[in-house]
Amino acid sequence: MLKRVLVLAASVLPLMGSPASLSSATDPVPAVVAPSPLRISPAFYKQSIIDIFGPSIDVEGRFEPEEREEGLMAVGARKVSVTDAGLELYDDIARGIAAQVVDEKRRTALIPCKPQSATAADDACARTFVTQTGRLVFRRPLTEQEIATKVKLAGEAATTLKDFYAGLGAILGDMLIAPDFLFRHRAIEPDPAKPGEYRLDGYSKAAQLAAFLWNSAPDDMLLTAAATGELHTADGLRRQVDRMASSPALESGVRSFFADMLGFADFETLAKDPMFFPAYTIKAKGQTQEQTLRTIVDHLIIRQGDYRDLFTTPRTFLTRSLAALYNVPLVELADNGQPDRWIPFTYPEDDPRAGILSQASFVALHSPSGRSSPTLRGKALRENILCQRVPPPPGDVQFNIVQDTSNPLYKTARQRLTAHSTSPACAGCHKITDPIGLSLENFDSSGAWRINENGAEIDTNAELNGVKFNGAAGLAKVIRNDAALTGCVTRRVYAFGVGAQPPRNDEWKAIEKKFADSKYNFPGLMRQVALSSMFFALPSTQETAK
Amino acid sequence: MKNVSMLARRRVLRGILGGGAVSFGLPLLDCLLNSNGTALANNAPIPLRLATWMWPFGLGDSDYRPKTAGKDYELPVQLASLKPFKERVNLFSGGEVFLDGMSNNTHFTGVQGLFTGKISNGAEYSGSLDTLIGDVIGKGTRFRSIEVSAGGDPRATWSARTGSGKSPAEVSPLKLYTRIFGPEFVDPNAASFTPDPEVMVRKSVLSAVTEDRQDLMKSLGAADRARMDTYFTSLRMLEQKLAIQLEKPAPLEACKKPDTPPQEKSTAISLLSEGMERHDLFAKLLAHALACGQTRVVNSAITTGTDGLRMEGETSNHHTYTHEEPVDPKLGYQVESARFQDRYMRALHDFIATMDSIQEGDRSMLDRMVIYAFTDHSAPRLHSLRNYPQLIIGSGGGRFKTGQHIPRQGDAATRVGLTLQVGMGVPVSAWGSGSNRVTSPISEVLA
Known part of the structure; x- marks a missing residue:
């Protein structure tokens, strides 16, 4: 980092005055600024540790909460920092990882050299470890100064503690709370192809590609491609993206x-x-997320399916716990004493349950703990799936009819919401959310199927954009054919990779067209976004889409 | 730039450690307090502490307001649980958070105004009252502040340093216990003190990270520099925390390491009873943390307004009741919703009582601290920003006159925050922005 920033600084400094003026948040902003550093997500953190040190390392502890912005935590990552209480959390996690990496059962595999003595400093071995591991942790090679400092500190720690490996553990724990690891910095450098302009440097490009396509740190080949300049060439970039996409x-x-x-x-x-939902156990809660992610991976990657069909596919995966939650018969042909084994399951053709919106990861996640909520489900569908904004409710609202479940006139959620929505103050927003949410009322708060509520048959007739439909299956078909569905996921994919909204230019339109031409092939979309010139664009050249 | 004295101390300690672990003998703790109990035996004043206590959905529309002002007011039924502490409570009623044309982001904007003094249309939130006071009273402790949330959501917290995001709250009493009283806890009353070599090493290694600060800042815009400044401030605070662990703590008579709380089944909860159980466990841990000098600022929250808790066997939670239940025309408030508010006030009583149960010399810890209790909305059904109930409990070692009802109808609710700062010794003459800016404290309560 030091070397790269110094290259930039040599260019920027004349515009900005003395180096001392660069140290504070209140100082003048440089003429060319790097994209915002992105605080890494818990998922990225865990995957990076697995990829660097192997799956036997437990990443234990709680992370500082993320912030959602413009529909994604990945976008919120450009706004959040690390609070003092949050750094304590990261420090605990880091020390836990470091202790495992250097413990007796793993050190042979994870430390690339053996010290002359396990109870004393060994600068040569420490240097090897810092150089090799540091490159993966920081997603770039360490400078000589950084290496020398860490080797010196590792030696001092080893001497104090009379333990070479404890010294390495201290250094590793330090690296895992360093800003170079906790934030994905995007360093810029002068662009030799465009005099006077800047570009992301190779390591920043490598890190952005790896975070986007793998949710992890760059591997050795990608870092090597960064070092050689391969990522700055169209052919080189394509080679790496194709390798990563496959x-x-x-x-x-x-x-x-x-x-x-x-x-x-x-x-x-x-x-x-x-008391109300005994089948919704802690285990089932975890499995509902996995069910949807397995469905997505199977449909989009293994079957290379049309993204839109994710909302209508009858194929999914179940465990016995989930089968109990959904009350579907699950035939286990090879038990082998694994009660939570994942088993492919296909709903019958006429079954109203199809697609990921009928799964508990959607209908249960967007329900309060004791009952369903058509409004919350409709809002989530609009905002998360279609990228449409639902205004917040006004403060002074009479909701008394909605929740009076003892009123004989309003037995079902539909009846109560209809009565409530006659209020002009409420009607505007509820017209946006409720009709689609009401079509999912056959799912209770836990995601289980039901046909009655308080003894009355549930009416799941609904309407979206003038199209009338019935129930979850009807909703799935309407959503599948809604143009907003594919436009939304396209923008979200870009925002996930870049941390900002895509520009509205011809290149973006071409990406949308290619996505459609490919019958909405999702890995293909990720590849197109990664190869686009916008993917590495600097903030000054990005236009924000409305 | 490194602090020269810190560097020197580190070298000295390295020298000590180079010779192996060393134990320092301590004097017997036969006389920890001076004769009148206001200071430690070494004449250092007993530290001032602050607790903030946030509950959701206020107390009612206007029916909670006592009819009379001053000391002889009748405690409203909504605050009946606090009767044993009435003489040590100041109730402020009628304060308002002014929107100045901005939208009311329910469950957020009110607290934003009350606790940071400024509101905005966005989600910006920084510079909370507890950190402003903590910067004055909280230096030199292992934790600058400790945040907890009884409802299980780590985001249910309102403490945020200037330029920083909200501090995550601890949601597990067992994890909080381990954090405070686990292996890194140094008993201030222990007969001997041995610096932990591992802590020494960690601090030494950590110092190196801050040296890269200048380089990381150079190519960033102003907002991103502020973010990185926040990170480096957190890093320095972690370094200071380790430095404190290497120093012999001053003896504290009232410090007693608490028992280990039970393991939770799950962090996610939805029942009021579970939330209240955690609240009480947290209260005990926080009291011991204060008594043991681990921190001087603690922040306790029940839930964010939207994470409503439920009664057993009921499908609606507190939040939905506040929206959906009609106001009883005879009683003038929402009956179902009021059950939750009553329970929260019982929890506040327990929180106060827990602080009061710790004796420091001739007085209780409550007498040497202040608890500031506040809420996100006043009238629960309306989610209103008017007519806020605000409470200051405890005299802060004689800094506040207590036992009063202070009606401030239509006044900026931020005035209570300014009063709190002035009383706690923050050198400030004005606080807040726009219509929420206030330039004078409430003199009736300042001693």
Whole structure:
């Protein structure tokens, strides 16, 4: 980082005065600014640790909460910092990881050299570790100064603690709370192809590609491509993107994107009343997210299916716990004592349950703990799936009819909401959310199927944009054919990768057209976005889409 | 730029550690307080502490307001639980958060105004009251502040340093116990003190990270520099925390390491009973953390307004009741919703009582601290920003006159925040922005 920034600084300094003036947030802003650093997400953190140190490392602890902006945590990542209480959390996690990496059972595999003595400093071995591991953790090679400092500190720590590996652990723990790891910095450098202009440097491009396509740190090949300048050439970039798009690690990127877009972070605080929903156990809650992500990966990556069909596909995966929640018969042919084994399951053709909107990860996530809410489900569908904004409710609202479940005139949610929505103050917003939400009323708060509420048959007739339909299956078909569906996911994919909204230019329109021409092939969309010139554009050249 | 004295101390300690672990003998703790109990034996004043306590959905429309002002007011039924502490409570009624043409982002804007003094249309939130006071009273402790949320949501917290996001709240009493009283806890009353070599190493290594600060800032815009400044401030605070762990703590008579709280089944909860149980566990831990000198500022929240808790067997939560339940025409308030408010006020009583149960010399810890209790909305059904109930409990070691009802109908609610700052010794003459800016404290309560 130091070397790269100094290259930039040499160009920027004459515009800005003395170096001392660069140190504060209140100082003049440089003429050319780098894109905002992005605080890494918990999912990225965990995947990076797995990819660098292997899956046996437990990443234990709670992360500082993320902030959603413009529909994505990935966009909110450009606004958040690390608070003092948050850094304590990161510090705890980092020390836990470091202790595991250097413990006796893992050190042989994870430390690339053996010290002359396990109870004393060994600068040569520490240097090897810092150089190799640091490159993966910081997503760039460390400067000689950085290496020398860390080796010196590792030596001092080893001497104090009389333990070489404890010294390495201290250095690793330090690296895992360093800004170079917790934030994905996007360094800029003069663009030799365009005198007077700047570009992202190679390592920043590599990190952006890896975060986008793999939800992880760059691997050795990608870092090498950054070092050689390959990522600055069209052919070189294409080679790397094609390699990454065909890698099994693409699944991690796809999972991470959809977990963000579908708001799965809210599962952390989701609870259902076991008195009303005994099948919605803590185990089932975790499995509902996995069910949807497995459905997505199977449909989009393995089957290379049309993105729109994700909302109508009868194919999914279930465990016994989920089968109990959904009350569907699950035939287990090979039990082998694994009660939570994932089993492919296809709903019958005439079954109203199809697509990811009928799964508990949607209908249960967007319901209060004790009952369903057509309004919350409709709002989530509009905002998360179609990228449409629903205004917040006014402060002074009479909701008394909606919740009076003992009123014999208003037994179902539809009846109560209809009565409530006759109020002019409420009608505007509820027309946006309720009709689509009411079509999902056959799912209770936990995602289980029902046909009655308080003894009255549930009416799931609904309407969206003038198209009338019935129930979850009808909704799935209407959503599938709504133009906003594909436009939304296209913009969200870009925003997930870049941390900002896409520009409205011809290149963007071409990406949308290619997505349509490919029958909405999702990995193809990710590839197109990664290869576009906009993907690495600097803030001054980005136009924000309205 | 490194602090020269810190560097020197680190070198000294490195030298000590180079010779192996060292124990420092401490004097017997036979006389920790001076004769009148206002200061430690070494004449250092007993530290001032602040607790903030946030509950959702206020107390009612205007029916909670006592009819008379001053000391002889009748405690409203909504605050009946606080009767044992009436003489140590100041109730402020009628304060308002002014929107100045901006939208009311329900469950957010009100607290934004009350607790930071400024409102905006966006989600900007920084510079909360507890941090402004904490900067004056909270230096030199292991934790600058500790945040907890009884409702299970780590985002249910309102503490935010200037330029920083909201601090995440701890939602697990067991994890909070481990954080404060786990292996890193140094008992101030222990007979001997041994600096932990691992802490020494961590602090030494951590210092190196701050050296890269200048380089990371150079190519960033102003907002991003502020974000990175926040990160580096957090880093310095972590370094200071480690430095404090390497120093022999001053003895504190009232400090007693609490028992380990039970393990939770799940962090996510929805029942009021579960939330209240956690609240009480948190209250005990926070009281011990204050008594043991681990921090001087604690922030406790029940939930954010939107994360409503539920009663057992009921499908609606507190939040939905506030929206959907009609006001009883005879009683003048929402009956179902009021059950939650009553329970929260019982929890506040328990919080106060827990602080009061710790004796420091001839007085309780409550007498040497202030609890500021506030809420997101006043009238729950309307989600109103008018007529806020605000409470200051405890005299802060004689800094506040207590036992009064202070009606401030239509006044800026931020005036209570300014009064709190002035009383706690913050050198400030004005606070807030726009119509929420106030330039004079409420003199009736300042001693």
